[in-house]
Amino acid sequence: MKQYTLVTGACINTGVAIVEKFAAEGRSVIFTGRSPEKVATAQARYREKYPDVDILGYAIDSLLDERTVDEASVEKLFAWLDSQEIFIETLVLNAADQGLGITALENPLTDFMKVLNTNVVWNYCLCEHAVRRMKEQGGGNIVFVNSNTAYRAIPDRIAYVASKGGQLGMMRGMALDFGKYNVRVNAVLPGMIRTDRWEKNPDFYATVPSRYTPIGDVADGADIADAVWYFAACARNTTGAELVVDGGNTIQLYPIIPKDESLERTGGST
Numbered sequence: 001m002k003q004y005t006l007v008t009g010a011c012i013n014t015g016v017a018i019v020e021k022f023a024a025e026g027r028s029v030i031f032t033g034r035s036p037e038k039v040a041t042a043q044a045r046y047r048e049k050y051p052d053v054d055i056l057g058y059a060i061d062s063l064l065d066e067r068t069v070d071e072a073s074v075e076k077l078f079a080w081l082d083s084q085e086i087f088i089e090t091l092v093l094n095a096a097d098q099g100l101g102i103t104a105l106e107n108p109l110t111d112f113m114k115v116l117n118t119n120v121v122w123n124y125c126l127c128e129h130a131v132r133r134m135k136e137q138g139g140g141n142i143v144f145v146n147s148n149t150a151y152r153a154i155p156d157r158i159a160y161v162a163s164k165g166g167q168l169g170m171m172r173g174m175a176l177d178f179g180k181y182n183v184r185v186n187a188v189l190p191g192m193i194r195t196d197r198w199e200k201n202p203d204f205y206a207t208v209p210s211r212y213t214p215i216g217d218v219a220d221g222a223d224i225a226d227a228v229w230y231f232a233a234c235a236r237n238t239t240g241a242e243l244v245v246d247g248g249n250t251i252q253l254y255p256i257i258p259k260d261e262s263l264e265r266t267g268g269s270t
């Protein structure tokens with residue numbers, strides 16, 4: 001069997017940095033996205049940049065509808081991998097429904113279910129299929145790209161926060177149950193990552209990093225990719241672990257307000 005790393009949701013943003021890190025290390029990679037066109041474009045870009053590495057794109061959706069995970073499409077993916085004699089030794093669960101625009105007490109329950117189904121149930125389904133093969137092959141590892149919102153809530157994102165908290169609990173449960181198959185399961189917990197969404201919001205970018213992180217900066221995709229790589233390739237004796245990559249965001253009690261602004265707010269003067 002040929003060994004590959006599978007990275008979900010890797011046509012844009014953090015997923016791209018993860019694929020590129022593994023490709024730069026010489027690993028064969030399969031990545032997923034939901035749109036065949038976006039997958040084809042990303043695959044062409046990866047192949048141009050890493051001509052000596054095997055990088056394959058695969059279009060897959062997570063949901064049949066808001067209520068039901070598309071288990072048949074996951075079965076189809078793994079049947080295809082089996083037919084190609086491809087073994088997923090490392091599974092990186094990066095894709096996520098961000099759960100944006102869901103207002104508590106207003107949106108239908110199915111909006112909440114969609115986020116939970118993608119971020120928890122679909123990921124469980126991928127893990128089930130991957131771990132059956134890892135067990136047969138003598139081991140493997142899984143890395144969740146989770147979030148520091150699993151520890152601390154952010155406003156207007158109840159579904160997302162619940163899904164990342166649930167995902168983190170699921171990671172620990174899997175680490176416990178799959179250790180006997182020599183399968184390690186770990187999670188990277190990013191805070192804010194610079195993505196295409198930041199470029200659409202320059203005012204936010206100008207003030208937020210310095211106030212919300214003691215080191216005054218947010219992560220690049222490459223910072224997250226390095227942490228994923230650590231779990232996948234350098235952490236033989238680590239399972240059930242969490243690596244927070246958030247510039248220290250989670251450890252502060254309240255944002256750092258520049259002195260002159262805090263004085264303005266309280267009406268004080270120097």
Ligand SMILES: NC(=O)c1ccc[n+]([C@@H]2O[C@H](COP(=O)([O-])OP(=O)(O)OC[C@H]3O[C@@H](n4cnc5c(N)ncnc54)[C@H](OP(=O)(O)O)[C@@H]3O)[C@@H](O)[C@H]2O)c1
Nearest residue numbers: 009013014033034062094095096097118147190191192193
């Ligand atoms: N960005 C941040 O500031 C931040 C902070 C903390 C944690 N994180 C976590 O880090 C990871 C990467 O973040 P990101 O901002 O780079 O992600 P992103 O661009 O928002 O999403 C990654 C990919 O997930 C796929 N996706 C979205 N909804 C999906 C669904 N219902 N089913 C299947 N795939 C779906 C999309 O791929 P396609 O459209 O191509 O299918 C999307 O490109 C995520 O797990 C996120 O929760 C991000």
